[in-house]
Amino acid sequence: MQEQLAVNIPEAARRLGLSIRTVAALVSRRELASRKVGRRRIIPVAALEAFVRGEPRTGNAKHVQSIQGNSGRTGE
Numbered sequence: 001m002q003e004q005l006a007v008n009i010p011e012a013a014r015r016l017g018l019s020i021r022t023v024a025a026l027v028s029r030r031e032l033a034s035r036k037v038g039r040r041r042i043i044p045v046a047a048l049e050a051f052v053r054g055e056p057r058t059g060n061a062k063h064v065q066s067i068q069g070n071s072g073r074t075g076e
Contacts, residue, residue, distance in 0.1 A: 006035070006042040015048060026051075033057055 007015065012032075013023040023043075026032040033047035050057075 004045060006044045007048070009041055009043065012043045012048055016052070031057060 009023050009027065010020050013020045016023065023032065027034045027041065027043070032043060032051050034041050034043045047057075
């Protein structure tokens with residue numbers, strides 16, 4: 001079985017040991033990265049891991065860029 005790259009809010013809550021309402025609040029306050037896909041909201045597993053490590057959300061974008069092979073440079 002292949003590991004998921006992103007999960008929905010109830011699954012994120014289960015993995016974090018938090019309530020669905022708490023995870024939804026974290027997403028709403030932009031403390032936990034998420035993305036809207038149609039009518040669904042998904043949370044990257046990498047964002048869950050970063051949240052548990054206590055990394056600020058801005059660190060998630062750099063982490064995702066490094067996974068995608070982007071050095072994070074803006075052409076300077």
